[in-house]
Amino acid sequence: AQSVTQLDSQVPVFEEAPVELRCNYSSSVSVYLFWYVQYPNQGLQLLLKYLSGSTLVKDINGFEAEFNKSQTSFHLRKPSVHISDTAEYFCAVTLSNNNDMRFGAGTRLTVKP
Amino acid sequence: GAGVSQSPSNKVTEKGKDVELRCDPISGHTALYWYRQSLGQGLEFLIYFQGNSAPDKSGLPSDRFSAERTGGSVSTLTIQRTQQEDSAVYLCASSRGPGESSPLGYTFGSGTRLTVV
Numbered sequence: 001a002q003s004v005t006q007l008d009s010q011v012p013v014f015e016e017a018p019v020e021l022r023c024n025y026s027s028s029v030s031v032y033l034f035w036y037v038q039y040p041n042q043g044l045q046l047l048l049k050y051l052s053g054s055t056l057v058k059d060i061n062g063f064e065a066e067f068n069k070s071q072t073s074f075h076l077r078k079p080s081v082h083i084s085d086t087a088e089y090f091c092a093v094t095l096s097n098n099n100d101m102r103f104g105a106g107t108r109l110t111v112k113p
Numbered sequence: 114g115a116g117v118s119q120s121p122s123n124k125v126t127e128k129g130k131d132v133e134l135r136c137d138p139i140s141g142h143t144a145l146y147w148y149r150q151s152l153g154q155g156l157e158f159l160i161y162f163q164g165n166s167a168p169d170k171s172g173l174p175s176d177r178f179s180a181e182r183t184g185g186s187v188s189t190l191t192i193q194r195t196q197q198e199d200s201a202v203y204l205c206a207s208s209r210g211p212g213e214s215s216p217l218g219y220t221f222g223s224g225t226r227l228t229v230v
Contacts, residue, residue, distance in 0.1 A: 001171075006155075034218050044156075044204070046218040090156060100169060101146070101219060105155030 002027040006104035021076040021107045023091030033074040034092040117222035125228045134190040134225045138207030151201040195229045
């Protein structure tokens with residue numbers, strides 16, 4: 001089955017600094033990739049997804065993730081973080097022929113003033 | 114409904130008792146999933162229902178855990194003879210099934226926080 005590894009369990013950064021949250025997946029077939037965010041005391045929300053086409057996907061809040069097939073990665077980046085970005089971020093993968101999604105262990109991003 | 118509904122939102126139970134957690138998925142979503150999120154841990158896959166197919170139970174941690182989905186809609190996760198290590202947030206999610214459209218990702222419920230004392 002497919003699997004996901006998030007190497008960093010915690011990432012502390014200062015406000016307005018850039019951040020990269022790493023995600024690597026394992027699969028022998030084509031995949032769809034997702035990033036979910038969980039703000040304190042809230043449920044999981046879909047942040048970004050890669051299904052096909054352009055390997056760089058972006059959201060309206062400045063987050064972007066790039067699908068790199070050769071490195072089997074889907075790292076999440078933001079050039080300048082805000083205090084409000086403090087949350088747990090989960091990378092997830094499904095095979096392109098089913099919807100069985102597997103999640104990474106999560107990365108806790110803490111943005112400090 | 115408009116979203117995935119889970120009940121109860123909080124459950125405190127005594128060790129050894131059975132509990133039932135309910136999930137009401139988005140109407141029309143054929144796929145339904147249960148995950149467990151323990152303190153400081155990621156999301157642990159438990160079970161996956163897709164339409165009328167046999168569920169993927171590969172993530173259930175022991176035979177004390179079972180789940181069913183009646184009529185292709187509401188699902189119940191049952192934990193028998195609860196143990197303290199079962200304490201966690203149990204999350205349900207639903208989605209369109211494969212082949213129905215491009216997967217849009219899951220929609221998660223708010224979870225049930227289970228505390229076994």
